[in-house]
Amino acid sequence: xxxxxxxxxxxxxEGEDAVINCSSSKALYSVHWYRQKxxxxxxxxxxxxxxxxxxxxxxxxxSFNEKKQQSSLYLTASQLSYSGTxxxxxxxxxxxxxGQGTTLQVKP
Amino acid sequence: EAGVAQSPRYKIIxxxxxxxxxxxxxxxxxxxxxxxxxxxxxxxxxxxxxxNGVVDDxxxxxxxxxxxRLKGVDxxxxxxPAKLEDSAVxxxxxxxxxxAEKLFFGSGTQLSVL
Numbered sequence: 001x002x003x004x005x006x007x008x009x010x011x012x013x014e015g016e017d018a019v020i021n022c023s024s025s026k027a028l029y030s031v032h033w034y035r036q037k038x039x040x041x042x043x044x045x046x047x048x049x050x051x052x053x054x055x056x057x058x059x060x061x062x063s064f065n066e067k068k069q070q071s072s073l074y075l076t077a078s079q080l081s082y083s084g085t086x087x088x089x090x091x092x093x094x095x096x097x098x099g100q101g102t103t104l105q106v107k108p
Numbered sequence: 109e110a111g112v113a114q115s116p117r118y119k120i121i122x123x124x125x126x127x128x129x130x131x132x133x134x135x136x137x138x139x140x141x142x143x144x145x146x147x148x149x150x151x152x153x154x155x156x157x158x159x160n161g162v163v164d165d166x167x168x169x170x171x172x173x174x175x176x177r178l179k180g181v182d183x184x185x186x187x188x189p190a191k192l193e194d195s196a197v198x199x200x201x202x203x204x205x206x207x208a209e210k211l212f213f214g215s216g217t218q219l220s221v222l
Contacts, residue, residue, distance in 0.1 A: 002150070030208035041199060041213035042151065049208055087150050094206055095164050096141075098150035 001025050003090045005099040012078050012106050020073040020102045022088030031064050031071040032089035032096060035082075042087060045073075078106045110134065112214035114200050120220045126188035129217045132181070133202030139163075140177055141211065142185050143199040151199055157183065158206055190221045 003024045010018050022031065030049050034042040048064035048071060056062075059076045071090075075082055083106045089096040113132040121127050133140050139158050143151035154173065156163040159180035168175070172191070177183040187194055197216040203209035 032208075032211070034211075041215050042211075044210045044212070047208050047210065089211075091208060095153055095156055096211065097153065098143075100150045101148075 002097055003088055003099040005086075005088055005102045007102060008100075009103045010105070012104065014080060014106055014108055015077050016106075018075045018078060018104060020075075020086050020088075020104075021070065022072070022090070022099055023068075023070045024090045024092070026069065026090070026092045028064075028066065028069055028090050028092055030091045031062075032091070033062055033071075033073050034087045034089065034098075035084045036087065036101075037084040045086075075104070078104075080106050080108065082106050112200055112202050112212050114198075114214035114217055116217055117215065118218050118220075120222065121190055122222050123192055124189040126186065127190055127219065128187075129185045129198050129200075129219075131183045131185070131200030131214060133183075133200070134212055137202035137204055137212070138180070139203045139206050139209070140183050141201040141203075142175055142183070143201065145197045145199055145216070147196070154185070156206075163206065187219075190219075192221050195219055195221045 006021045033045040036042040062073045064071045085101040085103045087098045087101050089098045142154045145151045154168045155165040155175045157177040175185045199216045200214045201211040
């Protein structure tokens with residue numbers, strides 16, 4: 001079952017914050033976040049393993065609510081380099097299923 | 109550290125022709141994945157290998173797609189015969205183990221079926 005991401009697209013100015021949500025209808029073992037720039041391969045950002053876990057990566061952090069089967073990715077003080085498509089990947093039965101992606105555009 | 113190698117980078121074929129993609133994962137990575145990414149969508153898992161055994165191929169259209177990973181190292185994905193709807197980027201990824209492991213992706217093969 002493919003996870004659902006929201007919003008589908010976000011446009012920001014440099015320095016603004018954004019939140020990308022990922023929800024699943026299945027109980028999850030882990031949630032992965034990847035970023036893909038146009039014409040390139042997806043690049044790993046982080047994995048969250050436990051319910052309620054939060055992780056950070058520079059000014060990008062994420063939370064995982066196991067009970068609600070949801071994860072959120074937080075981008076603070078966005079930079080131009082944050083532009084791209086963000087995918088969450090959910091793992092329930094040993095295989096990683098990706099959402100449809102959220103396109104983020106950061107403008108100067 | 110060398111990354112995941114894929115070839116070719118681009119391929120244009122006509123429908124009903126056959127095509128093959130090659131992937132060499134990061135050395136020591138037991139798990140290899142083939143994903144299909146249609147423009148504007150997330151990667152869709154086609155097949156997952158652990159060493160040379162298939163872990164999951166439930167999304168692989170087996171009437172036209174086949175994949176193998178001989179000797180548990182590099183892998184080949186084949187489409188025969190190709191359809192227009194197979195136009196996509198085919199991404200290979202590898203990870204050290206299975207489960208909650210970071211995936212390393214190759215640059216992909218962009219396939220256009222005319």
